[in-house]
Amino acid sequence: MKIHSSAIRPPTSDLRRWVALVVVCLGQLMIVLDSTIVNVALPAIQRDLHFTQADLTWVVNAYLITYGSFLLLAGRAGDLIGRKKVFLAGVIVFTVTSVLTGLARDPATLVATRALQGLGGALSAGVIIALIVTGFPKPHERAQAMSVLTFVVAGGGSLGLLAGGLLTQMINWHWIFFINVPIGVGTLLLGWWLIEENEGIGLSQGVDIAGSVLISAALMLGVYAIVTAAGQGWTSAHTLGFGGASLALLAGFIVVESRVKNPIMPLRILRLRSLTGASAARAFLVAGMFTNFFIGALYLQHVKGFSAIGIGLAFLPSTLALATLSVGITARLMARFGARSLLVVGLLTIASALFLLSGADEQTSYFPRIFAAYLLFGLGAGLSFMPILTISMSEVPAADAGLASGFGNLSMQMGASVGLAALGTISTDYAKSLVAQGASLSTALTGGYQIAFLLAAVCVAAGLLVVLLVLRAPAGSDERRTSAGHVSERAEEAA
Template structure:
């Protein structure tokens, strides 16, 4: 009955207010996604201005990734318990304040500490957004349309960040952080006026402190292992293996705790849905593979073809434009007509073709011949795949667990990104170094290293495609609940019994 009343309350809300609320949430998400990539463009200027060492400079990125990726699941679950609006606004305050500290940083320590705090605010804000969208749009068709808009912001924001980063860095690198202040204030005011104040289930229904400590420690240590020792020393280094083993033990301890806790932080029954579990596995693999295109591609354009920051942003513009067009205009109709699984598979296939095309990019590559085609395919594939994955990742979720599922989906995206960056960057650099030792010219050695990254990215997407075919279940496009959702057999049986009773 509680679920029915919640859906009825959301449906009764004025239509214009719900869509305005969606744009507020997407504004908050865009600010966070932009920040994840916009910093990369400004690293050289930051190093020169604040006197960073090379090792310290990496922590401008890593500090954010560790706190952000490590706290997403905890933030998502706490949003279910204390109220998602409360969690969203609290995270927005933390993120905006931390952005101001980043812009005013005077040395390495203050900037790295502020970046870590930014990650905390980013996790608090973004972890609950997807769950709020599903609560506001229970109708499958409206839900698919809303998810399309969110997916565009969440996945294309990185490409927009490269373009915006080039513009702002040319003026002053501090602007890449200070620009968040007016955005944060506008989003916060909009959230206070428009978002409904949900009360949450209450901490008594899930205040699992040991579980919270275990999962946060496991994720933070896991992300740290990926972005630091694995990237710098290699995957077989004793430090990498040791920290990775500890992270896995903490994760195993968390699973054991949740299986026995009276009020678990993350009820394990949420993974009964094959579509939810499968979508998160596919998302890890796809995002990891995409980094072969996104980050290695940007390095190829910069280091081999000599692109300036502004040129780099413009080179990726087709990705953002096509993803925006598909996500906003067409993804809803395609998902509603064919189902999320049938839209996802062609999308992944196009991403695969784009990566394979890039494996042939030459040292003296031409943008229109060697790069533009993969950009178009990548934008089209991602515009089809990500709205479908968002729908599947929230499938079969009860309203009181929507924040948890939202945090889980964001976690798999961040872990996939960190994993992809570490693996592809490490192997690509190793290949380049080996070639240079044999006397291969620098440009050719770099290009061959990037080719290896593209091949590995393609292999990861192949595994994602196989998982989509094998794990995911097809459901009627016009089925009950969230589009593309997998109804648990128990819920389906209950529905059938209720229908028979009504008929009698």
């Protein structure tokens, strides 16, 4: 029997783009889930594989170091050789190493495979925004596509807490990694079929090996200094030494990039105010948001006595509020009021939610205070993420979309790493000081969590300040044209 070729063709162009968006977001979902799902399973992993308390942190740190180190390089690789290739390579690495991590039977193997998993995550995440930007050239379509990505990024954290609790309690911790396999295989097969490839700038002018090595080493040492600072001390020779070495390598990288013909990061990208300003604001925003996921889970577990599943359910108001805004409401609001105005409202809402949580103590019931805070948190996230992503890419040339995507993701990763490490340390130190003063353990923990929530609100407020001072609409143009018009112009270059 003859099989007509039309039976295996991809969908028509318009439908294909939207189905491809779902595929890309599945890849993002794997990465976002990993950021919270592992935290829930850490006690079970420690018991089963006999991790020491000090070594247990490397289950998370090994992933963070490689993930943060290669985001920028992955984004630029997508510009040079093709974003589809880089994305699918990342999915393959992430999926295979998820299997290996789930099969690990000793601490060394698990930490090593987690490091490789971070590399896979970086390869995929580094080009995801670029795939969306170049795939949806029309402003209203891009807004809708960004809504979907926003929901996945912000809602995946809550889903990870719930999934981690369910899998760990009902099966075992191995399945928090095995769950990535069907998602990864589906993403790989559908992505190969549906995602359209950009031709890439090519490597005809050579490869910037020196720049690639310098930026990867600089980021690796920098992230290592940050994630180990809590244990070593922020002013220790260890932290200052690795941090200083990272800055020195970064300075060398900038010198190299200013001189080579085909730089891995053309310095012109740093002159785009919308990209650098939005990335800085995004770093502050994520520092506050990730602190909420981490400290909020600890507060609910250690102070309120919630189970792992209960913690996931407690975050549901955030997820549902975000989902409601992501069905097109945020896109319509942005078209009417402008990205910057909507972002200001979103950041104010998130800061208010975190401030509300900073007053929660041992006697605080879930209803109404905590529920209201998480509802506000989800609404604020839904109003913030799509505008900040749109602004960050609004002036980026199509040829540099991957680099800008990696740059934005790097800012988010650094914000999360620095925020969690710094606020976690302050929270712990403050709790210890309260114990020394005679407070009960529960009271001391509550005090530590309260100050962490308060400082998280300050971080988001700092992001708001960046938006107000840096991300101003150009003179002579209204903000709605700025948020959509530049996007349209740059997208036409990508078409």
